[in-house]
Amino acid sequence: MRILFFGRGVISTQYAWAFEKAGHTVEFYVRKGRKETFGSDIELELWDGRKGKQVIKESWNVKLHEELSPNYDLIIVSVNTEQLPEAAQLLSTAAGNTPVLIFNNVWQDLKSSISPLPINNVVFGFPAGGGGIADNKFRGGFLKMVFLEKPRAGTEHINNKIKALFESAHFKISWIKDMQNWLWNHFAMNAAMETEVLKRGSFPALMNHNDSFANVGRNMREIIPVLKARGAKIDMISQLITKIPPALLDTLFNKIILAKGSLPRFFIEYNNSKPGFAIFEVVKEAKKLGIPLPRLTVAYDKTEYHKAIENSTS
Structure with a gap:
């Protein structure tokens, strides 16, 4: 699967790494000027909780873009909550029909929080991980569990695609009936x-x-x-x-x-x-x-x- 992560933050970095290790192609969209600032590598000290507790230390090469295109199987958005409206606005014009996973904290009504993105092209979820990035070094990690909303009418195919993705990387899904x-x-x-x-x-x-x-x-x-x-x-x-x-x-x-x-x-x-x-x-x-x-x-x-x-x- 070809996956675009919107932003190269804490959550995006670690799950992108896990998906790449599972055989998927992962790339990042970053704001203008960030590609040069971030560079092509990030130092990882990542605690992987999928099988016990393993620490991964490596310099990981990543592919960054400053332009958005619809040439992906899935776009995953995990940004600071205050940045979500801007991200949704940008994706509504640049993502085409690419399905979107909002992997984010949300306080607003879910439909209005991602407007003008069509709600039936979006699935909401939440990670079980955290950490921080400083001086281009990531320190943190994730647990085996991730949280995803149960399919709504019209999102079954997207849910199935996302389910297959996480399971291919050996994550376990906890289905949430009322994600709001x-x-x-x-x-x-x-x-x-x-x-x-x-x-x-x-x-x-x-x-x-x-x-x-x-x-x-x-x-x-x-x-x-x-x-x-x-x-x-x-x-x-x-x-x-x-x-x-x-x-x-x-x-x-x-x-x-x-x-x-x-x-x-x-x-x-x-x-x-x-x-x-x-x-x-x-x-x-x-x-x-x-x-x-x-x-x-x-x-x-x-x-x-x-x-x-x-x-x-x-």
């Missing part, structure tokens, strides 16, 4: 975690404070009314985060879910992304709904998105 609801809950969880990251200063610093996840739970409890007001059902993970006593939640995360040496912990420790957009979106929605979010609002005031709004109105 699943992503709403996941996005809210991101906002709860980013609030604590801003307080601590970085994702790695989050792991070095015993009460970090107790506070993530408190942040998530604050967001629950926003989810309910949107019509979301509170899923099992969100309930877990909000129902368990804070002290026990810290123990659960630090000793079990994110235990030292675990892959999920590595993914967070290597994450060097800028937090804030998830907080911005959730606070904006809460303001429209008239729901107070005191903990998130304190964090929101520190984000670059809030500062940009203040500067534009001053």
Whole structure:
């Protein structure tokens, strides 16, 4: 299969590597000027969780393009959430009828989030991996599981193509019946975690404070009314985060879910992304709904998105 990844970020890099190793042709679309900046190689320190826990260290040669064409079997989009509308707009004119996998966090209504792309040419999914890229070196990895929405009427052929692709690379698919609801809950969880990251200063610093996840739970409890007001059902993970006593939640995360040496912990420790957009979106929605979010609002005031709004109105 010939696959184009939209952007050469953390998620795109590692799954592209896995697909190439499985015999597929993978290429990347990058913005003007990025081809020269990125170069033709990227240094990998990739933790592969498909069979136990293997670390891959290699210099990987990649093919980058600064122009889009429809000459692919599948386009996979995994970009910063705030970049998704621009990506969808560009693909709507340049991708032709090529099917698209949106492998991304989404807070908006799914159909409007990828407009003007036709919804029946798009499947939504989510990775189980993470990490960061600095100085053209990738550090991170993925687990065996990936999340894909169950076929909608009209997307069965695309789902089957995507299923075959991931299974050819030995990933296991967890089918999500209500992807909209699943992503709403996941996005809210991101906002709860980013609030604590801003307080601590970085994702790695989050792991070095015993009460970090107790506070993530408190942040998530604050967001629950926003989810309910949107019509979301509170899923099992969100309930877990909000129902368990804070002290026990810290123990659960630090000793079990994110235990030292675990892959999920590595993914967070290597994450060097800028937090804030998830907080911005959730606070904006809460303001429209008239729901107070005191903990998130304190964090929101520190984000670059809030500062940009203040500067534009001053």
